[in-house]
Amino acid sequence: MIPVTLRDLLRTVLFLLVITGIWWNVPSRAANSSQNPWGGNYFPNVPLVTQDGKQVRFFDDxxxxxxxxxxxxxxxxxxxxxxxxxxxxxxxxxxGPERMGKDVFFYSISIDPDNDTPEALKAYAAKFNVGPGWTFLTGKQKDIDLLRNRLGLYMPPVDKEKAKLGEIDHDLAVIIGNQATGRWQKASPMENAEVLATQLGSWLSNWKVKPAQQNPSYANAPVRLPELSKGEEMFRTRCVGCHTVGQPNESARAIGPDLTHVTRTRQRGWLVRWLKEPDAMLSEKDPIATALYEKYNKIAMPNLKLTDGEIESVLSFLEKGSAAFQAANSAKK
Incomplete structure (x- = not known):
């Protein structure tokens, strides 16, 4: 006979409780703000300076x-x-402006405080037409490194010149959280914008979700998930923050040009090189690259280190997207 230990007995009892659905509610530590572990004892209340030169404290303010x-x-x-x-x-x-700065707050903190003065951060925010509720901050290097550590986003620094050439010395992630409830998570900044907005909004007590989205029916689910081409996947994750396809009437807040028919209006060789090494072309003062840079608030096209195959995939997607836009317009006439 195999002896039964107290540990074995407890495991068996716990297993039965789980599979039968019998359990008890354990009060959440985050439910009680006094027991929230992610408070002033965890987050350092270091001083920072906003893009407007205002002194603030990280936790309190x-x-x-x-x-x-x-x-x-x-x-x-x-x-x-x-x-x-x-x-x-x-x-x-x-x-939306009715919630930004009231219910939800964005903070972008510089990891290069020696160069990122409040004036530099203010100019950077203006390039992207950033609205109220989003604050850009600088401070002392040791304080910023401490914040990165506590938020789980610290990476050992690399030479700043190498960083400018595309070597990343900081974690490309966004931390979203509700300090009052102690709920925090890391998200990819390349995630779909609607997903990120919904994640943030779902933590608000007055966030309203459309009824159709509250209890979706499996009967309405697609038989198959949409299959994205490599080019579309890359466009959605790398390019869609600045560019559109099929929206040629750009708004005043556009960060980059609409790319409908760009494969017709630009020589393919130029496009390939532009996607491969835009930083070099800007440095060489290529006339088209320089004109785009000046037109769109001097926001430089980033070097994404794309391979030749990835570049061809993106261009193929742009061609198909442009053709689909043209076909849809023709059908309306």
Missing amino acids: LIKGKVVAINFIFTGCSAACGMETARLRQVQDLI
Whole structure:
């Protein structure tokens, strides 16, 4: 006979409780703000300076009792910071001015405080037409490194010149959280903007979801999930924060041009090189690249380190998207 230990007996009891649905409710630590572990004892209340030169404290002034999105950038970045900022600008637009700065707050903190003065951050925010409720911050390097550590976004620094060439020395992630409830999570800044907006909004007590979305029926689910081409997948995750396809009448808040028929209006060789090394073309003062840079608030096209195959996939998607847009317009006539 095999002896039964107390540990074995407890495991058996717990297993039976789980499979029979018999359980008890354990009060959430986050439900009681006094027991919330993610409070002032965890988050450092370090001093920071806003893009307007205002002195603030991280915990007391920025996150205490608020729903927030926090990321780390530096204005000299020619790689992913611009894409990240553009995607969050989309999220800001979806949340809307009636909630931004009242129910939801965005914070972008520089990891290069030696160069990112309040004036530099203000100019950077203006390039992306950032609205109220989104604050750009700088401070002392040791304080910023401490925040990155506590938020789980610290990476050892690399030489700033290498970073400008695309070597990333910071975690490309957004931390979203509700400090009042102690609910925090890391999200990709390349995530769909509607998904990010919904994640933030779902933590608000007065967030309203359309009834059709509250209890979706499996009967209405698609038989098969849509299959994305490699080019469309890359466009949705890398390009859609700045560009559109099929919206040629650009708004005043456009970060980059609509790309409908771009494969017709630009030589393919130029497009291939532009997707491969836009930083080099801007440095060489290529006339088309320079004109685009000047037209769109001097926001540099990031070098995404795309392979030749990835570039061809993106161009193929743009061709198909442009053709679909033209066909839809013709059908309306």
